[in-house]
Amino acid sequence: MQLGIPHDEVQAFACPVTFTVDVIGGKWKSLILFHLMSGTRRFNELRRLMPEVTQRMLTLQLREMEVDQIIHRKVYLEVPPKVEYSLAPLGQTLVPLITTMREWGAAHEATVIEYRKAAQVERQAEAQTSLERN
Amino acid sequence: MQLGIPHDEVQAFACPVTFTVDVIGGKWKSLILFHLMSGTRRFNELRRLMPEVTQRMLTLQLREMEVDQIIHRKVYLEVPPKVEYSLAPLGQTLVPLITTMREWGAAHEATVIEYRKAAQVERQAEAQTSLERN
DNA sequence: CGGGATCCTGCCAGATACTG
DNA sequence: CAGTATCTGGCAGGATCCCG
Numbered sequence: 001m002q003l004g005i006p007h008d009e010v011q012a013f014a015c016p017v018t019f020t021v022d023v024i025g026g027k028w029k030s031l032i033l034f035h036l037m038s039g040t041r042r043f044n045e046l047r048r049l050m051p052e053v054t055q056r057m058l059t060l061q062l063r064e065m066e067v068d069q070i071i072h073r074k075v076y077l078e079v080p081p082k083v084e085y086s087l088a089p090l091g092q093t094l095v096p097l098i099t100t101m102r103e104w105g106a107a108h109e110a111t112v113i114e115y116r117k118a119a120q121v122e123r124q125a126e127a128q129t130s131l132e133r134n
Numbered sequence: 135m136q137l138g139i140p141h142d143e144v145q146a147f148a149c150p151v152t153f154t155v156d157v158i159g160g161k162w163k164s165l166i167l168f169h170l171m172s173g174t175r176r177f178n179e180l181r182r183l184m185p186e187v188t189q190r191m192l193t194l195q196l197r198e199m200e201v202d203q204i205i206h207r208k209v210y211l212e213v214p215p216k217v218e219y220s221l222a223p224l225g226q227t228l229v230p231l232i233t234t235m236r237e238w239g240a241a242h243e244a245t246v247i248e249y250r251k252a253a254q255v256e257r258q259a260e261a262q263t264s265l266e267r268n
Numbered sequence: 269c270g271g272g273a274t275c276c277t278g279c280c281a282g283a284t285a286c287t288g
Numbered sequence: 289c290a291g292t293a294t295c296t297g298g299c300a301g302g303a304t305c306c307c308g
Contacts, residue, residue, distance in 0.1 A: 016239030017168045017232065023239075023246060025159050027281095034151045043290050054282060059291065067253040068246050080289045081288080090242065097234050098151065104231060105150030105157075108224065112157060112202050119201040161301090177270050188302060193271065214269045215308080 023068055024094065028053050028061050033091065033098050036071060040086040070094065157202055158228065162187050162195050167225065167232050170205060174220040204228065 013019040024030050028050065035041060035049050046058060062085060065071045070091040076082040087095075147153040158164050162184065169175060169183050180192060196219060199205045204225040210216040221229075 013239075013243065015165055015168070016236045016243060017164050018239075019243045019246075020235040020239035021159070021161070021164055025155070025161075027155070027159070028152075030151050030155055031149060034149070047290095055291075056283090057281065060281095067250060069249045075290095079288090081291080083290060090245070093238065093242065097231075097238060100231050100234060101154040102150045104227065105147075105152075105154035108227065109147065109150060109153045111224065112153075115203045116201060189271080190303090191301065194301090209270095213308090215271080217270060 020097075023070065024097070026061050026064065028057060029065060030098055030101060032058075032061060032065070033070070033087070033094060034102065036085060036087050036091070037095055037098060040084050043083050043085070046085065065091075154231075157204065158231070160195050160198065162191060163199060164232055164235060166192075166195060166199070167204070167221070167228060168236065170219060170221050170225070171229055171232060174218050177217050177219070180219065199225075 013022065024033065031050060031053075032046065035046060041049070043058075046062075047053070047055065050058070062071065062073070066073050068090070069088050072086050072088040072091075074084045074086070076084070147156065158167065165184060165187075166180065169180060175183070177192075180196075181187070181189065184192070196205065196207070200207050202224070203222050206220050206222040206225075208218045208220070210218070
């Protein structure tokens with residue numbers, strides 16, 4: 001596999017870390033995976049679990065993960081339509097990763113939020129003094 | 135902390151997983167962290183390790199991680215200038231996560247690439263038949 | 269050497285409306 | 289119910305030039 005010059009649309013990746021980011025780094029993917037870890041979910045069920053995600057974005061991210069066979073999409077041919085999403089075998093292998101991410105976030109969220117606020121205050125003070133100089 | 139309606143620019147997050155993505159989900163952040171895991175790096179050293187990243191993007195992502203105190207930035211007041219980046223204590227806590235990501239990528243990259251190629255071929259075939267119908 | 273400042277562009281995400 | 293289709297604006301990210 002040649003690096004840097006993919007011969008078609010399917011990319012080559014210079015580093016495994018980059019590749020993993022490409023697979024689960026989508027804005028909502030890991031959150032979707034998290035919700036699928038506790039069981040099969042229907043489309044609107046996922047919408048209710050993630051109200052901030054628009055329908056369109058949810059669909060797109062689900063499609064990408066379906067292509068990567070991270071998740072499985074089962075369509076029931078009935079009226080009204082019914083579609084169930086679940087973790088595919090490859091998706092199961094991501095469970096430890098998602099779990100680690102969740103634990104890290106829970107443990108450090110408050111701290112980082114404080115860091116960000118501090119940096120924000122600093123920037124404002126800086127803007128103030130540069131105003132006073134003029 | 136109110137959800138959904140942050141009272142200033144510093145966001146609140148509905149879920150720890152989402153938050154973690156926000157911290158390390160930047161396009162290059164986890165790759166930068168990976169390179170800092172093996173030791174302190176200078177700016178141009180990082181550029182050489184990641185030629186695909188533009189200077190601007192490298193700077194921006196480093197700044198964000200500095201604000202979050204994931205990494206530490208040490209400036210030497212000398213000519214020519216010298217800046218060293220290293221993992222801050224909070225960044226150290228991310229090492230297991232990055233390692234897991236790297237291992238997952240290494241183990242499954244080839245498989246997923248194949249899945250993507252297959253899906254691509256499928257889409258092309260589909261486009262072909264829909265052409266033939268007209 | 270290690271950036272900052274600017275300008276520019278594409279594509280991504282949101283909103284809305286429609287459908288099998 | 290579980291999606292597509294279309295338009296649209298914003299901003300992520302590239303290219304380029306400048307600077308201490």
